[in-house]
Amino acid sequence: MDFTDINRRGVVLLGCGKMGSAMLAGWLEGGLAPASVTVIDPAPSDWLRSTGVVLNADPPAAPAVTLIAVKPQMMGEALPALRGLSDTLFVTVAAGTPIAAYEAALGEIRLVRAMPNTPAAVGRGITAIVGNGAATAADLDLAEGFLGAVGEVVRLDAEAQVDAVTGVSGSGPAYVFHMIETMAAAGEAEGLSRELALRLARATVAGAGALAMTGEDPARLRENVTSPNGTTQAGLEVLMAELPDLMARTVAAAARRSRELAG
Ligand SMILES: NC(=O)C1=CN([C@@H]2O[C@H](COP(=O)(O)OP(=O)(O)OC[C@H]3O[C@@H](n4cnc5c(N)ncnc54)[C@H](OP(=O)(O)O)[C@@H]3O)[C@@H](O)[C@H]2O)C=CC1
Numbered sequence: 001m002d003f004t005d006i007n008r009r010g011v012v013l014l015g016c017g018k019m020g021s022a023m024l025a026g027w028l029e030g031g032l033a034p035a036s037v038t039v040i041d042p043a044p045s046d047w048l049r050s051t052g053v054v055l056n057a058d059p060p061a062a063p064a065v066t067l068i069a070v071k072p073q074m075m076g077e078a079l080p081a082l083r084g085l086s087d088t089l090f091v092t093v094a095a096g097t098p099i100a101a102y103e104a105a106l107g108e109i110r111l112v113r114a115m116p117n118t119p120a121a122v123g124r125g126i127t128a129i130v131g132n133g134a135a136t137a138a139d140l141d142l143a144e145g146f147l148g149a150v151g152e153v154v155r156l157d158a159e160a161q162v163d164a165v166t167g168v169s170g171s172g173p174a175y176v177f178h179m180i181e182t183m184a185a186a187g188e189a190e191g192l193s194r195e196l197a198l199r200l201a202r203a204t205v206a207g208a209g210a211l212a213m214t215g216e217d218p219a220r221l222r223e224n225v226t227s228p229n230g231t232t233q234a235g236l237e238v239l240m241a242e243l244p245d246l247m248a249r250t251v252a253a254a255a256r257r258s259r260e261l262a263g
């Protein structure tokens with residue numbers, strides 16, 4: 001991503017907690033100039049203070065991108081701070097909050113609704129995007145380039161898909177982290193030290209993830225581990241009796257909550 005124009009016009013970031021920080025870390029690493037970023041957040045973290053971004057000052061009138069990363073529950077209180085901005089592309093990462101809510105609060109805006117995830121902090125996120133009626137092809141290209149600086153970007157056909165995306169990839173890192181936690185606990189229960197079990201679980205998930213990213217069918221990759229009547233088969237017989245239904249209910253619950261947050 002070439003940040004030249006963005007660095008010249010500036011970026012405004014409304015809310016810089018876990019997700020905002022994850023993305024900002026990736027952008028700063030990729031060449032976004034700290035002095036071009038104005039962050040509006042009531043309690044900036046020590047990390048944020050250390051970056052050199054501009055904190056809680058009046059934002060530039062026409063920043064290239066205005067990123068909204070507050071909780072959906074705070075949206076009504078937070079959005080008025082952006083009312084003075086013009087000629088900016090709004091990008092929101094909030095779960096639930098529909099495009100119509102931003103249009104109602106901010107008027108005629110160009111908006112991209114995005115659903116990222118926290119691996120953006122290490123440049124390995126995936127973000128799904130969809131534009132509002134006023135967003136142009138150039139706006140979507142800008143959003144894709146900007147968000148693509150911290151991982152992959154996929155474009156959605158319709159806003160209605162965001163709830164399912166949130167259930168799979170927005171919330172998904174937490175499912176995987178919980179799998180690491182539970183694999184490590186199981187290893188400990190089998191007699192390993194906590195440190196060794198965690199090291200094994202972490203590296204196994206990271207290595208399997210890297211292998212999955214080769215594009216090989218995950219079912220084939222699973223079969224490659226599974227010797228007939230071997231250890232993996234014994235383990236999978238337990239896991240596969242439970243996981244498909246459990247994962248379906250997990251993703252459905254997250255997607256349902258996303259729809260609820262829309263109000
Ligand atoms: N965390 C994740 O993995 C993902 C989160 N998201 C979305 O990102 C958004 C932020 O989530 P997350 O980063 O986890 O939440 P956080 O609570 O960590 O971050 C929100 C930030 O906004 C600040 N804030 C609160 N009120 C205001 C206000 N009026 N004006 C400006 N800033 C304000 C909060 O400050 P304070 O803490 O002091 O209240 C906090 O620093 C949410 O909408 C969420 O749905 C999307 C994808 C993934």
Ligand SMILES: O=C(O)[C@@H]1CCC=N1
Nearest residue numbers: 094095166170171172
């Ligand atoms: O838990 C949440 O609501 C946010 C949205 C996706 C990930 N975290």
